[in-house]
Amino acid sequence: MASSTLTKPQMQGLLAKGLGFHIGGAFTxxxxxxxxxxxxxxxxxxxxxxxxxxxxxxxxxxEEMRRAGIFQSAE
Structure with missing residues (x-):
């Protein structure tokens, strides 16, 4: 059995890395x-x-509106 080592997950700076991408996308x-x-x-x-x-x-x-009777005071 060959044992392969897993890479460590990124635990720090993940928010800052994703935020830069999302701010750029939102701006575009x-x-x-x-x-x-x-x-x-x-x-x-x-x-x-x-x-x-x-x-x-x-x-x-x-004049057209006056003839149509729209205005009451401009007879």
């Missing part, structure tokens, strides 16, 4: 989500608002 995931929100949501929303207000006529919109 957070950056990815932030970039997705900025470019996927915020930029498209800014573009939609800019397109809407490029040709928006507030007086024309007011």
């Amino acid at each position: 995931v957070t950056l990815g989500i932030a970039a997705l929100c900025k470019f996927g949501v915020a930029e498209s929303r800014k573009k939609a608002y800019a397109d809407f207000y490029r040709n928006y006529d507030s007086m024309k919109d007011f």
Whole structure:
């Protein structure tokens, strides 16, 4: 029978070793989500608002709402 020696398990520094990996992963995931929100949501929303207000006529919109009877005091 050949006896093989087992390696000693790491008992100290295990939390610090795992923490470095998890902090790096959390930072990477957070950056990815932030970039997705900025470019996927915020930029498209800014573009939609800019397109809407490029040709928006507030007086024309007011007159349409007044004719529809939405305003009671602007007869």
